[in-house]
Every structure is written in C-alpha cells, then in structure tokens.
Amino acid sequence: MTNELIIDIIGSAALTLLALTIALTFIRLYKGPSLPDRVVALDILTTVGIAITAVYAVITDRPVILDVATILALISFLGTIAFAYYIDLRR
Amino acid sequence: MSYFNEFFGIIMMAAGVFFIVIAGVGLLRMPDMFLRMSTATKASTLGLGLILLGTAVYFWELGITSRAIATSVFVLLTAPVSAHMIGRAAYSDGVPLWEKTKQDDLKEYYESHHLVVPDETAVEQTTVSSTNKETDTPTS
Secondary structure (H helix, E strand, O other): OHHHHHHHHHHHHHHHHHHHHHHHHHHHHHHOOOHHHHHHHHHHHHHHHHHHHHHHHHHHOOHHHHHHHHHHHHHHHHHHHHHHHHHHHHO | OOHHHHHHHHHHHHHHHHHHHHHHHHHHHOOOHHHHHHHHHHHHHHHHHHHHHHHHHHOOOHHHHHHHHHHHHHHHHHHHHHHHHHHHHHHHHOOOOOOOOOOOHHHHHHHHOOOOOOOOHHHHHHHHHHHOOOOOOOOO
8 A cells, every 4th residue: 555655654754853853852961051951951852752652653553652652741741840849949 | 544534644743743853953053041941842842732633633543532632731731831840940040041132021020029139149148148247138
C-alpha cells in the first residue's frame, strides 16, 4: 500500500526533526549561563520526549505506548515544580 | 479507521513537529532567559497539543482517543503553571534581563511594596545594614 509508505516517510522525517530538536536542547543545557536556563532546557527535553513517544506510537501502530506519554507528562510537571521551589528557596 | 482519519492525523502531527522544532531553535537563539522560556514554553505546548490531537484523530477509537485528549488537556493546563513558577523563581533569584528591555513592571511592584529588589541585594544589604539599622527593611 502507498498509504503506509507515506506514513512511514512522514513519521521518519518527524522523528529526525525531533532528534535535531533534542540536540539543540542539549546545546542549551550545556551552555546555559544560569540554573533556570538548564531547568527550562530539561522541561523542553521532556516535552520532546512526549512528542517522540506519540509519533512512535503512530508509526508502529501500537497505541499502548501512549500511556508512557501520559506518565511522562505527569513526572515532567512535578519535576519542574520541584526545581522552581528549590530555586526559590536557595536565595 | 478510514483514509481521512489517517490523513488529518498525519497532517496535524507534521504541524506539531514544525512548532516543536521552532521551540528548539528559539530556546537556542533567544538572548535572555525569560524570552527563551516564553518562546520555548508557548511553541512547545502548541506543538505537543497538535501532536497529541493528531494521534487522537489517527487512532479513531474511544479508549485511545480519550487518553490522548486527556494527556493534551493535562499538558495545556500544567505548562503555563510550570513556566510561571520557573520565571518567578528566576526573577527572584536575580537572573539578569536583556539589556534592551524597555520596562520592568515587577521591579516597580517590588519597590512600592518595600520588598527587596533582587538585583541590588548584594550591593544594598551591606551598605544599609552597616549605616542605619533602625529603619525596618522588611525582608521578603
């Protein structure tokens, strides 16, 4: 079927672009002049991880993987809130 | 699971990936921590919402679609909250603004409510506490 071929091509291009975004985020995580820069970079890193999980679930036609995206969103929110609390407390 | 569901799901996913790449470029290129946080959070929230809605359209079944929409709504609710908390913590931590920043409303708020402006704390606390200690400067 040409339909599955088109989905494979677009999904592979999407995964490549998301990997490029992870590389850009790691550059910011390495360079970031202050601690909140690195926390924002980690937040975006987890967001790109959720996106990669969703795209992978579409490509491989296994919707069970979407549960991983939900749990990752929960843990990302809690981690960012904890980082903000401790940055506020550090002063 | 018809042809149109696959088509619109793939289109929404591609748009979401485009916005997430824009968020990554903005995270790398913006000159200031607050501008970086604003760009990255808004664009990545829009992109992730589009990707999850595209997944919900692609698998057009009740259980999977409701889970994907629930995850999307959760991300839309929590991303502004976490961005606000990080920005507030960074401002009170003394992260410098961009040098071309036109106005800083939070600084006027801090000064009018007799709070400590975080940029001058290292300079003013030594001079003020050594000269006149009787003027009550309430700590934040």
